Amino acid sequence: MTGQVRGVQLARLLGQWHALPGRRRSPDYAALAGTVRGLLADGRLPLGVRLPAERELAEALRISRTTVTAAYRQLRETGHLASRRGAGSWTMLPGNHRVASTGLWTPLDDREMLDLGVAALAAPPQLLTAARAATEDLPRYLGGAGYHPTGIIELREAVADAYAARGLPTSADQIMVTSGTQHALDLVLRLALAPGGSVLVESPTYPNALAALAGRRARITTHGLAADGWEPDLLLGSLRQTRPKLAYLIPEFQNPTGHLMPASLRERVVAAAHAVGTDLVIDESFVDLPLDGTELPPPVGVYDRHSRVISIGGMSKPYWGGLRIGWVRASAPQVQRLAAVRVGVDMASPVLDQLVAVHLLADADAIVAERRVQLAVQRDALLGALAQRLPDWRVTVPRGGVTLWAELDGPVSSALARAAEEVGVRLAPGPRFGLDGTMERFLRLPFTLPAADLVEAVGRIAAVRYDLDRTGRQRWREPAVIA
Structure with a gap:
């Protein structure tokens, strides 16, 4: 969404904007302004877009124009809106905000926040050893210009060997090193997708992938994931009917649901993609993190005979997000x-x-094994806290990855995220993982923080969830259909 947002579009994003803590103690205009601020903070409403005229938004929300006028006035006073008479009002953010680790805007004074918006671990202790070893290797490269567009050969060979160990023979010529997995996706889209091209994605899916597709002005269609994962006939039917140029899929511990795609469906998806001329972009960010002894199916690329599968992955999830190393596996x-x-x-x-990454991959078996043990403990702590404090929430236990996808006891995800921020917990509400403001009944909860922090965070979330019920209007607690 860029340029201008219409009244009906903003109304859809606002959703059930009455569901705010302290609702009976605040007027309608304050609730409306607070919801707009929340949309700006979590990235669903971009900066620099023109909001609808007061009368248009009032008609879309079926409220008085006076309420909208007062909400816009409050947004101007807090630095979230700039208006010019006769020209309109544009979204902005006050000067006391910064970009947080999520890539979203946050106040400067939130350093002690329990951040459940980020699905990534702190660095492993072996990183320092790898960094020291890398500095000793560096002199070998200092005699050259330092530009290696496909990556240094040592790292490309290490990544290729990792694919071969998973059953997918790969040469270094098939690997390109990138500055993270997101960078890998961006480059693939630049190469393979013309502006306005059609793309099929899962729903829900990774928000930054949606942002990258929006940057290419892609026409997006979705395959809705069921409680137990992909519906094979529906997914294959979507490919055959829409015939997209690209399909972006996360088959290993899907972000955010944690689902694992079975081998039989992987083979059928590749065959269907070849039949309709669709390229598959396979995000393998979580492939190194199976838990509870889960056996992984073969990589999707195993079934590819026509260079239809482009795989992307990186170091962020099993190692550290601050090490911006990713890769693309494709034909030479x-x-x-x-x-x-x-x-x-x-x-x-x-x-x-890249040299640091080479040393980490050389010690991958030990590092990743420790990560899996750590994640299993933290996942179980989070599950236990949810069962005790929020027993009405439904969660499918993931067999790997780093996230839980929780179905809440009401369509209050965005309201809950805004309320949790006030008690020092940052959340990623369900609508961030889809299109058009749906999935208000869902919430992604990563288990990447220490167990004690996760238990504390759940306690704070439970307290504000109770406040939403105590102070909200009954009519907003009725079940809603989630697309």
């Missing part, structure tokens, strides 16, 4: 075309970071 000619595109974007990834 596709990698060369990606490198040509990349030269016009950022030239190459940092050599020192």
Whole structure:
């Protein structure tokens, strides 16, 4: 959404804006203004877009124009809206905000926040050892210019070996190193998707992937995930009917649901994609993190015979998000075309970071094993706290990855996220993982913080969830259909 948002669009994003803590103690205009601020904070309402005229929004919300006028006035006073007579009002943010670790806007004074908006772990202790070893290797590269558009050969070989160990023979020429998985996706979209091209994605899905697709002005269609994962006939039917240029899928511990795609469906998806001319972009960000002894199906690329599968992955989830190393696995000619595109974007990834990655991958078995034990403990602590404090929430226990996808006891995800922020917990509400403001009954909860922090966070969330019921209007607690 860029440029201007219409009244009906904003009304859809606002959803059940009455569901705010302290609702009976605050007027309608304050609730409306607070909801707009929440949309700005979690990225669903971009900066610099023109909001609808007061009369248009009042008609869309079926409220008085006076209420909208007062809400806009409060937004101007708090620095969230800039207005010019006769020209309209544009979204903005006050100067006391910064970009948080989620990539979203947050107040400067939130350093002690329990951040459940980020699904990533702190760095492992082995990172320091790897960094020291990398500095000793660096002199070998200092005699050159330092530009390696496809990545240094040591890292490409290490990544290729990891694919081969999973049953997918891969050469270094099929690997391109990128500055993180998100960068890998961006480069693939630049190469393979013309502006306005059609793309099929899962729903829910990774918000930053939706942002990247929006940047290409993609026409997005969705496959809705069921409680137990993908519906094979519906997914294959969507491919055959819409014939998208690309399909973006997360088959290993899908973000945010944690589902694992079975081998039989992987094979059928590749066959269907080839039949209709669709390229598959397979996000393998969580492939290293199966829990409870879960056995992984073969990589999707195993079933590819026609260069239809482009796999992306990286170091962020099993290792550390601050190490901006990702990669693309594709055919050797596709990698060369990606490198040509990349030269016009950022030239190459940092050599020192790539050397650190080489040393971490050399110790991958030990590091990843420790991560899995850590995540299993933290997941179980989070599940236990939810069962005790929020027993009406429904959660499917994931067999890997780093996130729970919780179905709440009412369509209050955005309201709950705003209320939780007031007690020091940052949440990622369900609508961030879909289109058009749906999924208000869902919430993504990563288990990447220490167990004690997760238990504390759930306690705070439970308290504000109770407040929503105590102070909300009864009519907003009725069940709603979630698309």
